[in-house]
Amino acid sequence: MSIRKTRCWKSLFLAALIVSLLLSASSVSSISLDIQKEIVSDVVISELDSPAIFKLTIKNNGERDSFEIYSLVSVDIYPKTAFSLSRGESREITIYVKASETIRKNPGAFSFVYKIKGSNTGTQEDKLTINIVKLKDALQITSESLTPDSEKATIYVENKENFEFKEISADFSSVFFSFGENFSLGPLEKKSFTVELDKEKLKTLMAGPYILDADIRIKEVKEHLESTIRFLEKSGLATNRAEEGLFIQRLEIEKRNDGNLPAIAEISIEKNLLSRPFTALAVAPMKTEREGLTTTYYWAKELRPGESLRVVATTNWIIPIVLIIAIIVLAIIANVYWKSDLILTKKIQQVKTKGGEFALRVSISAKAKKHIEKINIVDKLPPIVKLYQRYGAITPDRVDEKNRRLEWNLESLNEGEDRVLSYIIYSKIGVVGRFELPPARAIYEKKARIKETQSNKVFFVSEPGKVKEE
Incomplete structure (x- = not known):
């Protein structure tokens, strides 16, 4: 009899435990919210620290809980206080979204995820979009x-x-x-x-x-x-005049009839004797008048409301400027040439060697335009080359290996007399690209006055499969 009672109590205890577990499981529910969004102001001005404003209508379909709204991206959502909702309860909440300075630097639409977290029921996500404008x-x-x-x-x-x-x-x-x-x-x-x-x-x-x-x-x-x-002009004509450019000057004149009656639009452009040959007109003029050194071009057209007359004149100063610069440069060169008593001309010529080393023959021509005396000619060697101890008809009076200088001293040169100085340089290192030799310099006397001059620079250009001298 006692055994039957014990088994009965065990059965009752097991049944009570199962019922308790079922009731506990039914009491736990996940978050379930209906969210409706209304835009109050979705614009954020980049330079202003002002928030975007939204109205959220939130309905709780789950168990009563306490909720808070937040975001994990670079925005702050206010207010940060929690609010409670019972099952089936709805509430309208106004939130303020402040974007970080980094986000505000990039104009355009910015969408982000915000979250509503319940204390017991879990978290629900949604999206909002703000527009960032400068x-x-x-x-x-x-x-x-x-x-x-x-x-x-x-x-x-x-x-x-x-x-x-x-x-x-x-x-x-x-x-x-x-x-x-x-x-x-x-x-x-x-x-x-x-x-x-x-x-x-x-x-x-x-x-x-x-x-x-x-x-x-x-x-x-x-x-x-x-x-x-x-x-506007009184007749209703609006005139736009635009000028641009320095070396290529562009003049655009437009007359538009902004009135409500037909009107005659007239445009005139003046050019002087210097600018006229270098001026091109987009529209041929109706009439051209010349008075003295000035040429005037005329255009005229009857415009209906909304129509316009546009004329473009382009003056290209590049060609005359290039010609003027070339004349000035030639004048300077000619002036230097005629004032100099000694003309130094430096030339180079590639020399073939048995060992295949890179070698150049350097020639300096010293030509006197007038009688001069005590001529000292100095030439410097580039860093990477060596001097071959073999010279032309005139041997240098001094070879300074430390300072890499060659010097020739000539007693005098008569008018028109020409002396040629030459030497050979070489390098066991091949030269690729542009190789520059400095100008030779000379100091001399003319009528007891010390003068000096220098030669031209020379360049040796070596490229794969191609060698040229400048």
């Missing part, structure tokens, strides 16, 4: 066109992004006006500012585009923006 690309300034009859100018500042600029300080300046404004701009908002114009000053200005500058300051950040103000 300040100069977020703001745009424009202006209405002006005419000589305009009394006011209207300037527009447009916020092109989904971002709120709360405090902007701007200084606007052009040839027409200069003024400052403090204002704010909501997302995608456009504001206008009006300024009075000086009518007398307008009368002194020519038609065409003028620069509009805007210096923007937001907190400690400064940015410079530019635009153009079109100053």
Whole structure:
């Protein structure tokens, strides 16, 4: 009887244990959230440390838990406080996403993973995307066109992004006006500012585009923006004139009918006697007039609204400049030649050797244009060569091996007399590429005055399969 009771108690204990394990397993559940995202402001300005803003509507489909939102990439998400949700409960949470300075340096869309972690139910991941924009690309300034009859100018500042600029300080300046404004701009908002114009000053200005500058300051950040103000002719013709280039000068003149009536556009370009031969015209002129040294080209065309007349004149100064430089160089060479009493000419010639060493015969021609005396001619040897102890008709008076110098002393040279000095250099090391020999120098006397001169430089160029002298 006692054995039966013992077995009965064991069966009851085992059944209770199984039920307890099943109840414990059913009480553990994983995180299950429905997340809806609403963009408040997904733009981050590179230069400003301002966050992107999102609204999250989170519904808890699992057990009651405490949750926190964070990201492991280079962004910070605020607030960092935890929040609780019961099963089936929904809550709207506004989060602020601040990108690191490294991320803000790269404009464009940046997607990242953020996580919602429950204290007991685990972690769920989702993605957000922010748009990084430079300040100069977020703001745009424009202006209405002006005419000589305009009394006011209207300037527009447009916020092109989904971002709120709360405090902007701007200084606007052009040839027409200069003024400052403090204002704010909501997302995608456009504001206008009006300024009075000086009518007398307008009368002194020519038609065409003028620069509009805007210096923007937001907190400690400064940015410079530019635009153009079109100053129209009274008939409605707008004139654009652009000049560029130094040696090749390009002049472009365009007249466009921005009015609402047909108008005659006339363009004229003047060229002088020097520039006219080197000027090319993209469009043949209707008329050409010459007066004195000036030639004037004329174009005319009736323009309907929206049509334009464009003329391009290109003046190429390279050819005349090259000719002038060549004439100057030749004049300098001729001047040096005629003023020199002694002309030194240095030449080289490759010499074949039995052992196949690299060898050159160096010749120096000393020709007197007038009678000179006490001539001392010095030539230096390049570093890698050696001197072959065999010379031409005139042996050097001094060979300085330490300083690698050869010297010849000539008592005198009569007018037109020519002496040739020569020697041989060699090297057991082959020469490849450009090998340069320095100029020879001479000091002499003429009518008890000491003078000096030097020869030309010479080059030996050795390439595989090709040898030439310069």
